[in-house]
Amino acid sequence: LAAMIGHRNENSRGHIITVEDPIEFVHQHRGCIVTQREVGIDTESFEVxxxxxxxxxxxxxxxxxxxxxxxxxxxxxxxETGHLCLCTLHANNANQALDRILHFFPADRHQQLWMDLSLNLKAMVAQQLIPTRDGQGRRACVEILLNTPLAADLIRKGDVAAVKDLMRQSTEQGMQTFDQALYNLYVSGDITYEDAIAHADSANDLRLLIKLGADNNPEQMRKIAGGLTMQEDASGKPPPRGSYRR
Structure with missing residues (x-):
């Protein structure tokens, strides 16, 4: 969120107001006036x-x-009143975030809630920080849901399960699931196979995705087959850049 606020502050004009508990990053006035409030100091609660x-x-x-x-x-x-509203919610992925929003409200309001979300939601970004292969840091793994017309139709119907399939099939529009993001980090050599599987939404789906990726890349398949890895080629040559271990 701090990065999004910073980008808006640098590249537009207007008034940005934040309510935080606590304030973790202080934004200077750039293109925008930034008003930051901390719960317990500047205001009694988020609601107030x-x-x-x-x-x-x-x-x-x-x-x-x-x-x-x-x-x-x-x-x-x-x-609904035309303001850009950014917020965080504790959830493991976009589907769980939609479910959490739903469970804030009684059942008799769910139909109207789905309608409101389908009309006003812009995007959902879920993030996990995965340990890097060298153990010296972490890489952000993100799941992205964009409220395209098809996504809005699924949300309006309350078909949360189908939203995951839509993200999986809409990479050309900028969407991706956690498993797809983990696959990309694994193939690029940023994270280990074990960490990729441990953080996957569906370990079986990710294993299949990795296998299919290897099947479509003969060189990659050769290195994976028989216990070989790109960290230790049969030739004994040093691993190429972006190498990974199964």
Whole structure:
């Protein structure tokens, strides 16, 4: 979120308001005026801060964490009134995020909620930090859902299960699942096979994806078959850049 706010601050004009607990990154005024509030210091709670937010004429609103139904209702209201609203929610992937939003509300409001989300949601980005192969850092692995017309139709119907398949089939539009992102990090040599499988949404699907990738690349298949790895070629040559271990 800090990177998104920073990009907006550098490349546009307007008023950005954030509500955070705590403030982790202080933004300087660049192209935008940035007003940052910390829960417990500048405001009593997220809900109290959000109730009076629109009176300050914001262009962008950032909610550090959505914890209650009231905060989620406010976020949807901000989007409905034409404001860009960024927020975080504890969930492992986009499907779980949609389910968490749904469970904030009673069953009699679910149909209207799906309609509101289909009309106002722009994107969902879920992130996990995966240890790098050398153990010296972590790489961001992201799942991306964009609210294309087809995605909006699935959300309107409440067909959360089909959203995963849509992300898997829409890489040309900029979407991807966690398993696809893990596959790319594995093939590029950034993470180990074991870490890729351990963090996968579906370990079996990722194993199959890796196998199919090897089958479509004879050189890669040769190195994987029979226990060979790109870290230790049969020729004894040093591993190529971007090598990986099974």
């Amino acid at each position: 801060a959000l109730k009076n937010m629109l009176r300050q004429a914001p262009d962008v609103i950032m909610i550090g964490e959505v914890r209650t139904r009231e905060a989620m209702e406010q976020a949807i209201t901000f989007a």
